[in-house]
Amino acid sequence: MHFLTAATSTSGKFLTMLLALLAFAAVVGIILFVASLVERRGRRGPVAWLFLLPTVALLIIGLVYPAGRTIVRSLYNAAGNTFIGLDNYTTIFTSEDQLVVLRNTVLWVLVTPFVATAVGLLYAILVDGARGESFAKALIFLPMAISFVGASIIWKFVYEYRDHIENLLPGQQQIQQIGLLNQVIVWLGGNPQQFLINSPWNNFFLIAVMIWIQAGFAMTILSASIKAIPAEITEAARLDGVGAFTMFRFVTLPSIRPTVVVVLTTIAIGCLKVFDIVRTMTGGSFGTSVVANEFYTQSFSAGNQGLGAALAVLLFILVVPIIVYNVRQLRASEGR
Amino acid sequence: MMTQPTTTVVTAPGEPGSPRRAARRSTAGEEAKKRLSSPWASFAAVVLAVLWTLPTFGLLVTSFRPEADIKSSGWWTVFTNPSFSLENYRTVLGTETQDGLSKYFINSIAITIPAVIAPILVAALAAYAFAWMNFRGKNILFVAVFALQVVPLQVTLLPLLELWVDLGINRTFWPIWLAHTMFALPLAVFLLHNFMREIPGELIEAARVDGAGHVTIFFRLMVPMLKPALAAFGIYQFLWVWNDLLIGLTFGGQPNVNPLTVALFNLTGTRGTAWHLLSAGAFVSIIVPVVVFVSLQRYFVRGLLAGSVKG
Numbered sequence: 001m002h003f004l005t006a007a008t009s010t011s012g013k014f015l016t017m018l019l020a021l022l023a024f025a026a027v028v029g030i031i032l033f034v035a036s037l038v039e040r041r042g043r044r045g046p047v048a049w050l051f052l053l054p055t056v057a058l059l060i061i062g063l064v065y066p067a068g069r070t071i072v073r074s075l076y077n078a079a080g081n082t083f084i085g086l087d088n089y090t091t092i093f094t095s096e097d098q099l100v101v102l103r104n105t106v107l108w109v110l111v112t113p114f115v116a117t118a119v120g121l122l123y124a125i126l127v128d129g130a131r132g133e134s135f136a137k138a139l140i141f142l143p144m145a146i147s148f149v150g151a152s153i154i155w156k157f158v159y160e161y162r163d164h165i166e167n168l169l170p171g172q173q174q175i176q177q178i179g180l181l182n183q184v185i186v187w188l189g190g191n192p193q194q195f196l197i198n199s200p201w202n203n204f205f206l207i208a209v210m211i212w213i214q215a216g217f218a219m220t221i222l223s224a225s226i227k228a229i230p231a232e233i234t235e236a237a238r239l240d241g242v243g244a245f246t247m248f249r250f251v252t253l254p255s256i257r258p259t260v261v262v263v264l265t266t267i268a269i270g271c272l273k274v275f276d277i278v279r280t281m282t283g284g285s286f287g288t289s290v291v292a293n294e295f296y297t298q299s300f301s302a303g304n305q306g307l308g309a310a311l312a313v314l315l316f317i318l319v320v321p322i323i324v325y326n327v328r329q330l331r332a333s334e335g336r
Numbered sequence: 337m338m339t340q341p342t343t344t345v346v347t348a349p350g351e352p353g354s355p356r357r358a359a360r361r362s363t364a365g366e367e368a369k370k371r372l373s374s375p376w377a378s379f380a381a382v383v384l385a386v387l388w389t390l391p392t393f394g395l396l397v398t399s400f401r402p403e404a405d406i407k408s409s410g411w412w413t414v415f416t417n418p419s420f421s422l423e424n425y426r427t428v429l430g431t432e433t434q435d436g437l438s439k440y441f442i443n444s445i446a447i448t449i450p451a452v453i454a455p456i457l458v459a460a461l462a463a464y465a466f467a468w469m470n471f472r473g474k475n476i477l478f479v480a481v482f483a484l485q486v487v488p489l490q491v492t493l494l495p496l497l498e499l500w501v502d503l504g505i506n507r508t509f510w511p512i513w514l515a516h517t518m519f520a521l522p523l524a525v526f527l528l529h530n531f532m533r534e535i536p537g538e539l540i541e542a543a544r545v546d547g548a549g550h551v552t553i554f555f556r557l558m559v560p561m562l563k564p565a566l567a568a569f570g571i572y573q574f575l576w577v578w579n580d581l582l583i584g585l586t587f588g589g590q591p592n593v594n595p596l597t598v599a600l601f602n603l604t605g606t607r608g609t610a611w612h613l614l615s616a617g618a619f620v621s622i623i624v625p626v627v628v629f630v631s632l633q634r635y636f637v638r639g640l641l642a643g644s645v646k647g
Contacts, residue, residue, distance in 0.1 A: 007592065008592050010442050013442055013443065013446045013509075013592075014442075014446060016446065016509060017446045017449060017450055017509070020450045020454075020509070020510070020513060021449070021450050021453060021454075024450065024453065024454040024457055024458075025457065027458075028457045028458065028461060031461065032461075032551050032554070032555075035550065035551050036549060036551040036552075039549040039550060039551060040549075045471055047465075047469065047549075047550055047551075048465045048469040048470075048471040048474075049465075049471065051461040051462060051464060051465035051469070051550075052461070052462050052465050052466075052477070054458045054461065054462075055458055055459060055461070055462035055481065055521055055525060056462075056477075056481075058458065058514075058517060058518045058521060059481065059484055059518065059521055059522070061499075061518070062492065062496065062514070062515065062517075062518025062519070062521075063484050063487050063492055063518060063519075063522075064484070065495065066491065066492035066493075066494075066495035066496050066499075067487050067491045067492060069494075069495035070491045070492070070494065070495060071491075073494070073495075119384065122380070122384075123381065123384050126377050126378075126380055126381040126384070127381050130378070130381070136381060136385060138630075139385045139388055139389050140384070140385065140388050142392070142626065142629075143388070143392070144629075145575060145622075145625045145626050145628075145629040146392075146579070146622050146625070146626070147578070147579030147580075147581070147597050147621060147622070147625070148579065148581065149579075149581050149597045149600050149601050149604075149618075149621070150579075150597075150600070150618045150621055150622045152604070153395070153600065153604060153614050153615075153617075153618040154391045154392055154394075154395045154618065155391055156604070157391075157394065157395050157398065157611060157614075157615065158391045158394065160609075160611075176408060176409050176410065177410060178406065178407070178408075178409065178410045178411070178611070179410075180390065180391070180394055180410065180411075180412070183410050183412070212388065212391070215388070216388075272488075273488055273489070273490070275490075275581070275582055276581040276582065276597075279581070279585075279601070280581075280601055280604055283605070292488075292490055295490045296490075296582075296585075296586075299493070299494055300586070305494060308494070309494065311490075312488065312490040312491045312493075313491065315488045315490055315491070316486070316487065316488055316491050319486055319488055320486050323485070323486045
């Protein structure tokens with residue numbers, strides 16, 4: 001069994017992978033085989049449950065049971081051996097460090113969806129029907145294919161800061177900036193900044209990365225939605241001689257409103273759970289931590305499992321209403 | 337319904353025009369744009385496009401510059417003073433040493449392939465049951481599976497970690513495969529169910545009249561017709577798994593298991609300013625999803641339009 005779990009060579013890893021694939025396929029194969037036996041006996045009811053078995057089992061083991069454990073654990077102390085009621089939640093809403101975490105999370109959720117959606121919508125309209133539309137869209141969309149870690153490295157380099165000499169001695173060379181943003185500031189005659197360190201503004205420089213990623217998502221979905229507006233409607237408005245802004249405000253926007261809401265809420269959910277960007281760029285230092293990152297720090301570095309669990313549950317509680325609203329919007333848009 | 341934007345965004349820019357588009361009149365967007373006086377609209381579009389491309393371009397250029405140059409001058413100086421080398425890629429892939437990224441590249445592949453195929457296999461069965469079988473409690477169970485999408489990963493990580501330790505499979509590929517499969521199921525079942533419902537009921541009925549059982553229908557009818565749907569979900573699950581950091585970081589924990597993202601993350605932590613390694617490393621990890629995305633974008637569009645916006 002050792003090679004099944006602890007492969008160190010490339011061929012060993014691929015062998016393990018093949019065996020895993022076979023194992024997954026075998027489970028499905030056995031279920032289909034048993035199902036066909038049951039079916040031949042003319043009993044249809046159990047077949048459905050056989051088909052559902054692996055999904056239900058995996059969901060209970062992987063989601064339902066762990067979520068229950070975490071909720072219980074959030075009521076216990078750091079070591080997980082003493083029941084302390086809601087103390088962990090009190091800590092989240094009273095301790096100075098945790099309040100900064102909450103403030104940052106609110107910033108992320110309020111700023112990112114609106115800016116990303118606005119940029120995406122603007123761009124979708126600007127390039128709609130233009131020559132080279134698909135190429136223009138690909139440029140904005142490509143960040144979506146990049147991992148958050150990769151995106152964070154890309155932007156960390158844009159923000160890179162080199163020690164700047166305030167008062168140059170005669171004959172001394174000024175240190176060259178290698179980050180684009182600081183170089184632009186120098187070109188404009190300003191002093192370079194430590195974008196990722198100066199709180200609370202550093203939060204906005206992290207948020208910019210998320211906007212950079214999500215604008216492409218917003219653009220693609222909104223563009224499809226705009227193209228789906230019946231031509232008769234726009235034609236009629238055009239014959240009435242309405243201006244560009246009126247057209248946008250009274251024809252385009254109302255037609256795509258449900259989609260806009262879905263895009264906003266989807267990005268908001270992503271922002272609540274944002275972890276990779278904060279972890280990679282600052283590790284949550286310099287007052288940039290958010291709930292999802294603080295959860296990781298408390299659970300796996302600081303050894304406070306109770307507080308970590310409470311943060312995870314808080315995330316859960318914050319996500320639910322947005323998703324419910326999102327689903328309702330979807331239903332409403334379908335019901336029209 | 338789309339609770340994981342990073343995974344759900346599986347579209348591509350500019351789907352090849354549908355027949356309706358070919359003969360259409362101008363769309364609302366075009367109308368709005370025309371009135372925005374075209375030169376300004378074009379200018380604004382170009383500014384946005386440049387803003388969005390420049391950061392990636394800068395790091396790409398940097399990855400091909402000699403280490404000494406990267407440390408002493410900005411990447412934009414290559415236009416006046418060009419000097420390129422492949423040394424950074426050679427170092428970061430570690431063809432000479434054992435510590436390079438190539439090992440993690442293999443890990444990422446070994447993680448991603450089963451983590452994409454397994455949820456499709458499992459979810460296709462369940463989706464079929466929900467779409468075309470009748471049993472008691474069907475609606476409640478379907479809503480329950482759908483609702484499980486609201487559970488954030490974070491809520492499950494620590495109990496799952498304890499489970500892996502108890503099972504003795506911690507720090508192997510198994511926890512990562514299983515975790516990705518489990519977390520993908522609610523969305524996979526939901527999307528595949530939607531696709532399956534679109535298959536005309538008469539087809540299923542005709543097969544039933546001919547005496548075909550569910551198992552036969554599943555294989556002969558569903559699997560071939562679902563190819564585009566399976567491709568669409570497969571691609572987005574691929575992006576999600578390949579780009580994941582949280583699960584890799586929590587359940588990996590050793591060099592023979594860690595995916596590329598974790599290796600890169602460790603590189604930023606320990607050598608925050610080793611830009612010659614970071615820039616090349618970032619592009620080693622970026623290249624695969626970008627190639628997959630560009631070559632298969634047709635399927636992204638279908639997945640998005642059929643599964644996400646319309647629901």
